[in-house]
Amino acid sequence: MSERIVITGMGTVSPLGLNVRETWENAIHGVSGVAPITLFDASNSLVKIACEVKNFVPERYMDAREARRRDRFEQFATVAAREAWEQSGLEVTEENAGRIGVVISSAIGGLKSLQDAIFTLKDEGPRKVSPFLIPMLMANGGAGLVSIDLGLKGPSFSVASACASGADGIGMAWMMLRAGMVDVVLAGAAEATVTPTGIAAFDRIGAMSRREDYSMTPQPFDKNRDGLVMGEGAAVLVLERESHARARGAEILAELAGYAATADAYHVTAPDEGGRGGAAAIRKALEVAGVALDEVGYINAHGTATPLNDVAETRAIKSAFGALAYSIPVSSTKSMTGHMMGATGALEAIFCVQAVREGILPPTIHYQTPDPECDLDYIPNQAREKKIEVAISNAFGFGGHNAVLVIRRWK
Secondary structure (H helix, E strand, O other), X not given: OOOOEEEEEEEEEEOXXXXXXHHHHHHHOOOOOOEEOOOOOOOOOOOOEEEOOOOOOHHHOOOHHHHHOOOHHHHHHHHHHHHHXXXXXXXXXXXXXXXXXXXXXXXXXXXXXXXHHHHHHHHHOHHHOOOOHHHHHOOOHHHHHHHHHHXXXXXXXXXXXXXXXXXXXXXXXXHHHHOOOOOEEEEEEEEOOOOHHHHHHHHHOOOEOOOOOHHHOOOOOEOOOOOEOEEOEEEEEEEEEHHHHHHOOOOOOEEEEEEEEEEOOOOOOOOOOOOHHXXXXXXXXXXHHOOOHHHEEEEEOOOOOOHHHHHHHHHHHHHHHHHHHHHOOEXXXXXXXXXXXHHHHHHHHHHHHHHHHXXXXXXXXXXXXXXXXXXXXXXXXXXXXXXXXXXXEEEEEOXXXXXXXXXXXXX
16 A cells, blocks of 8 residues: 655745735635736736736845746745745755655746747847746746755656646656655646736637626636636645655645546547546546545635536536535635636645645635536635535646546544
8 A cells, every 4th residue: 555645835826825824814715816917018908807926026035136037937936835845844955855856837837938038039139038048938947946946856847737737746746755756745836827928828719707897707607707817826735755754743734645637538628518537537536545425525626717617527526426516515716816827726735735624615706696507516705614524626727637636634
């Protein structure tokens, strides 16, 4: 039997806060992270709102010169990783550095740096392109910089599976730990796609909310949902083999009990309408974790507020759980954080850890009008107190990727 994998540290920079406590408090109080776009002039854009990270000053966390050499997603990644690392109480030594890995994923990487460089190339020529462009745009930049910052010499890489990247990266870390390749992994994801290109690209495929009155958007699972609101940020967890955590007397926050991934093999941007791939991932993750269907007390849904996703995910949950689906609370915290692309799955894993630890389930805000095709218990508008043993987090991505994490309360 494989050793249990536990969580001993968490960190985040999100649209709801600059650390885990602030983010969680805002989430359980139903605070919306949506506001008008400030990161660029959106006057010519049909989309004028986003869930930006607010009051983030990178120079508070790193040298100003180093901040200039890091894309915004890399700044987020290194700050979130530092918070998680400090909570874990770990120290790097010459002996253990090679046994600590880093999997900080990103679906897109340094989009702003790439976009800016293209304009510079066009307007000013190739010699004006920054010599730091490659490390700023590469999707593995966050992972590499975290390894460098902390002196970690184990495996270090990034997973790219669209909006499932964060969850899949955590899953890869879980597998490495179970295989005995390493003792500890910092795993999570970072994204900073609130840029003219990012907003325009997602809007062109009809995925985004265009409401200028942002008081009631996004609306996951609501009949009147009109698309996602883009978010940004990072979330990182410290994962350890149980024996390693116990040997150093670490506080164990929760157990990462299971992970599974499947592919729809259906369409590059649309989910399988029947939710078959998502259902298969849920069933496999629970099987690996040794968790019965009736033990699941909460589902953090992918819940993007797009017309196609919410129906497909509802069907996936009903297919996986049968009649039990109607008794399991489900919420989309993207109603508050927006869709942080690859980073959202990692933040939602943190929300699941907090839910099993504190017995509070975060709500789906902006929920007003039930949709007959989305007929589960979506924890509308108000957080719910409920002691639970197991939570699952769904993350589904373009390309047909489905990833599910199983978080179990530590006893």
